[in-house]
Amino acid sequence: MNKYLIASAVILAAFAIPACCQNLPDGPGKEATAKVCSQCHELGRAISLHQDRAGWQATIQKMVSLGAMASPEDFEAILDYLSKNFPAAEPPKxxxxxxxxxxxxxxxxxxxxxxxxxxxxxxxxxxxxxxxxxxxxxxxxxxxxxxxxxxxxxxxxxxxxxxxxxxxx
Structure with missing residues (x-):
């Protein structure tokens, strides 16, 4: 019985990242963003910020200080992805x-x-x-x-x- 439970968990985990990615725009860094950011919170929370590159860099540094873990290459891909796809909004008049x-x-x-x-x-x-x-x-x-x-x-x-x-x- 435990074998089936473990197998089910592995299969569900394999589909978890693609399900997370469905609402994200395609592009380099999408999977790394979904994988790393969704470890601690919903992706919607992460992408709702809409910041410039410096803002995303500061957010990523804050997340690292709170325990987010990924390779330096993944963090760079995440920074590029978020900066390109979720830039800062134009300030209102x-x-x-x-x-x-x-x-x-x-x-x-x-x-x-x-x-x-x-x-x-x-x-x-x-x-x-x-x-x-x-x-x-x-x-x-x-x-x-x-x-x-x-x-x-x-x-x-x-x-x-x-x-x-x-x-x-």
């Missing part, structure tokens, strides 16, 4: 005239108090139409705005009859 403090805080990596001060200034001075106007904004260094200028949109906030001031969170 920052609609500077309607962004909430939390959006400004996240987009510019500033403190919440700085984002609140900016929104108060924006509400007092009206819509911003150019990057140059942001030089006068209190609490946030102009360099922060300038370093994200490709993401900043200077659209006019839409106003409806039922809208009040933007929420402050």
């Amino acid at each position: 920052l609609h500077i005239n309607s962004a909430r403090p939390i959006d400004i805080e996240a987009a510019l990596t500033v403190r919440h108090s700085q984002a609140l001060a900016f929104v108060a200034w924006r509400e007092k001075h009206g819509p911003i139409t150019s990057l140059d106007q942001l030089k006068d904004a209190p609490g946030i260094e102009f360099a922060k705005f300038e370093s994200h200028k490709d993401r900043i949109v200077f659209d006019q906030p839409s106003v409806s009859a039922n809208s009040g001031p933007a929420p402050r969170y």
Whole structure:
């Protein structure tokens, strides 16, 4: 009876990796990724991150420190595979005239108090139409705005009859 149990386990294990791989894009490193990453967690968890190469490298190093085991060649193949197939998403645009403090805080990596001060200034001075106007904004260094200028949109906030001031969170 034990022989059958062991044989069944071996057969199931042989099919486990191909089953894991079904949702992954084809390419070099796919099987190594499925094999190594699924030892500790679901593959969906691993691929949901969408990072640049440096981010994937840091994640792999963290997993190694937590006990992930594979050859250096496999880890390199995994890094190449994840970097190619699950790259970082394009950061969202920052609609500077309607962004909430939390959006400004996240987009510019500033403190919440700085984002609140900016929104108060924006509400007092009206819509911003150019990057140059942001030089006068209190609490946030102009360099922060300038370093994200490709993401900043200077659209006019839409106003409806039922809208009040933007929420402050």
